[in-house]
Amino acid sequence: MSLLLVGLLWLGVTPLMAQSQLWILDGNSGQPVSDVFVKGNGVIQTTDSTGKVVINASQKVRVYLSHVSYSPQYYFVAPQAVDTVYLSPKEVALTEVVVQGFEMERPLVEQSAAVAHLSGHELSRFKETSMVDAFNTVPGVRMEERAPNSYRISIRGSSLRSPFGVRNVKIYWNDIPYTAPDGTTALNLLDLSNISDVDIIKGPAGSMYGAGNGGVVRLNNDLSSFKNGIATAEYMVGAFGLSKYRLALQQPLKSGNIAASYVRQKSDGFREQSASEREVFQWSGSWDLQDDNHLNFNLLYTDLYYELPGALTAEQVAEDRTQARPGSEELNASIRQKALFAGVSYDYSLGQHWEATTSGYVNTSDFDDPFNTDYKKETQFGYGGRTSFSFNHKLGRHMHLEWVSGGEYQYSKTSADNFGNVGGEPDTLRFSDDLFVKQYFLFTQAELQFPKDFFLTIGLSQNHLNYDINRKADMATGNAYDRERNFDPVWVPRVALLKKIGASQALRAAVSYGFSPPTIDEVRTNEGSINLNLDAERGTNYEIGYRGTWWHERLNTDLTFFYFLLDETITTYTSPQGVTLFRNAGKTDQKGVEIAINYDVIRKPSDIINLVRLAHSYTGHFFKFKDYLQEEDDFSGNDLTGVAPITWVNTLAVESSLGIYLNVTHQFTDEIPLNDANTVYQDSYHLLSGRVGWRKAFSNQWNLEIFAGVDNVLDQEYSRGNDLNPYGQRYYQPAPGVNGYGGIKLAFTY
Structure with a gap:
């Protein structure tokens, strides 16, 4: 009888011992991500408000993690593991998008200027041979390509001054001045893969960035x-x-x-x-x-x-x-x-x-x-x-x-x-x-x-x-x-x-x-x-x-x-x-x-x-x-x-x-x-x-x-x-x- 009781207790405890825990966090902010879709080991679950999900795994299993606002990924979960997984954000709301407008990083909703943000996800939704199509989804911005690799940008204005090249707009690449001191920009020297995301300030921004009525x-x-x-x-x-x-x-x-x-x-x-x-x-x-x-x-x-x-x-x-x-x-x-x-x-x-x-x-x-x-x-x-x-x-x-x-x-x-x-x-x-x-x-x-x-x-x-x-x-x-x-x-x-x-x-x-x-x-x-x-x-x-x-x-x-x-x-x-x-x-x-x-x-x-x-x-x-x-x-x-x-x-x-x-x-x-x-x-x-x-x-x-x-x-x-x-x-x-x-x-x- 004692052996039978031990056996029953062991069968009851084993599932508990095989439970694994995952905490799913935002890859940028480190905050918990709720409602992440977790599929694997024959079940479908979602994370709770703390970003936590419990998985019964008697052996190493692979789970699929997906969320509408994050890039999906696979993850291997070992028995009794307590792991933290970071998801890479796709696009988020205005309260979460942090941009650097006038030299100050703030959520987009707190920017006191007409600032637009293009994420990497938005940049790659087109052919990926140039920035033209993605830029043209932004209100107030018109980008042209009269010949292949011959670009000009107009922000809130005419392209009158741009028979060729980019004029009247100041451009920075990785916080470094990229526009030449005379006001021209060789934007065609960059490939789209050299850019992960874009912030656009529309209108005069000379109080912080110098010449250029169009913007930054x-x-x-x-x-x-x-x-x-x-x-x-x-x-x-x-x-x-x-x-x-x-x-x-x-x-x-x-x-x-x-x-x-x-x-x-x-x-x-x-x-x-x-x-x-x-x-x-x-x-x-x-x-x-x-x-x-x-x-x-x-x-x-x-x-x-x-x-x-x-x-x-x-x-x-x-x-x-x-x-x-x-x-x-x-x-x-x-x-x-x-x-x-x-x-x-x-x-x-x-x-x-x-x-x-x-x-x-x-x-x-x-x-x-x-x-x-x-x-x-x-x-x-x-x-x-x-x-x-x-x-x-x-x-x-x-x-x-x-x-x-x-x-x-x-x-x-x-x-x-x-x-x-x-x-x-x-x-x-x-x-x-x-x-x-x-x-x-x-x-x-x-x-x-x-x-x-x-x-x-x-x-x-x-x-x-x-x-x-x-x-x-x-x-x-x-x-x-x-x-x-x-x-x-x-x-x-x-x-x-x-x-x-x-x-x-x-x-x-x-x-x-x-x-x-x-x-x-x-x-x-x-x-x-x-x-x-x-x-x-x-x-x-x-x-x-x-x-x-x-x-x-x-x-x-x-x-x-x-x-x-x-x-x-x-x-x-x-x-x-x-x-x-x-x-x-x-x-x-x-x-x-x-x-x-x-x-x-x-x-x-x-x-x-x-x-x-x-x-x-x-x-x-x-x-x-x-x-x-x-x-x-x-x-x-x-x-x-x-x-x-x-x-x-x-x-x-x-x-x-x-x-x-x-x-x-x-x-x-x-x-x-x-x-x-x-x-x-x-x-x-x-x-x-x-x-x-x-x-x-x-x-x-x-x-x-x-x-x-x-x-x-x-x-x-x-x-x-x-x-x-x-x-x-x-x-x-x-x-x-x-x-x-x-x-x-x-x-x-x-």
Whole structure:
């Protein structure tokens, strides 16, 4: 009898002894994650409010962990184990999304500015060959790609100043100044894989970031999210000879991480003379040092080549949309650029209430540009850095002060030679310059948190800019000379007030001043003229907005109204030789509304279809010329060139516990005026695209993704970017019709 009792007791105790416990935590915040779907050992369970789940495991079992807001993963559970598992967040509500707006990390709902955040999940929902499609889902932002790898960005404004390249927008990469001191940005040197997420500040941000009325784009490449070694291989193919592959390695260290990646992307192009090829190598490191100090290092090398098909007239588009501008092929219109960028940033503590961040970079670039009108060669060297000191202290029981001050300095020297172009080769030298640019600014900002959740922000900067153009040779005049301009120092203030309503809603209002001086390419043109009389654009922006999260954090809303008065607007015109020139054009009156809404129709981790998310963005930019006279022409009251009055974007995301996902995007763009006289418009158009894929974790080491997609499903005839005020009526840069792509990603965790 005693043996029987012992046996029964043993059978009863064994299940208890075989119980294992898992605590599921957020990989970023370390907070418990409830309602995680745990499948394995023949049962389906969910974690409780503490992130805990109990699993009966008499032997080692594999469980599948999934949650609508986190990336799924497998985990091996041993008998009687007590383990902690960290999940990587996908997308979260406004109250949880932490962004760095005006140098202060805060939840998005507490940002007193029009700030938008693009997560890595949102960046990868499209073809992944460029940032264009993802950026265009953000209200108030328009990104164009007139030729493959030829980008321009417009934030709350016209693309008038961007015949090529990125102007009027300040860009940082991993907290390091990436925009050149003259205001231009070679965004095409980066691959999408060099970016983990993006923060976009819309409107003048000069009180903290210097010149640029459009705003600021912060490109981040976070290395802190992986805790194991990961080797990745990716391959993609698509229409028009597209191919792209990527090899990457991420290795955790005792006190940090290192990562290296190589990307090669190639395409024959949709049009004649539109082939492209880009190779990008990145090496990054991140180290945690003593006393809460942190060091980041990034090295980027890019070898870029892309052909320039040129713009067409309406008649040429009707005849053959794939043709290049006459002469482009014979003269090999193209760009070849090799560039090296190395930057470091250091975060360090200076005591109980003080912290500081210092970053610096050096870069070199070789640039060849045979074009229809000339052949340009440039060699550039530059360096710069930024430092800021922040003070964080509680003032009594109900007030809090956060104060940040610092400065930024940048310098570049460019040797620029312009030749004639004979058969795509440089011919006789026309003129040769050494171009020196120096810009620096000092800034300070204080944010006070008052009782009843009022936040007051006051910021101010003083900005300096100097151009020195040393013309060494000029074949037209036979003279050598030096031209210099010191722009008057500019004081740039900003004042903002925010009132939180509960934990998940806020109202905000802001007044900010902005300025944007001409770039060196606008002062010194390809036909040899130097226009140092070109003045900086200056303007004042008035803004009110609302952010809120509703319906158990399933509905997010963001609404902004702004009124921007811009003076000395810089516009383009084209000489009879086809050279783009610039001039100040009086004032513009810019009124706008921007709305972003996203909500989860279905969010049930335990169901097969565990997520259905809809998102909508609306941009209403009602911009007019004001007091714009050019000789005998009066364009006052006309629509601002290059701006679509209305843009509407709708997205659908569907995910399932089987690993299958679907992304669908619809974009409507209103008609766009293509000249100042408003006599030529690009017709409105609808773009529809979709991507479907399957993700599978075969163990706790192997992850596989297979995907395919279609762009421009409706086969719309449109331009992905137009030429504005061109000579010879060459307005249009036709984009591809319906086209597809597909690829595979394989990652091994060790």
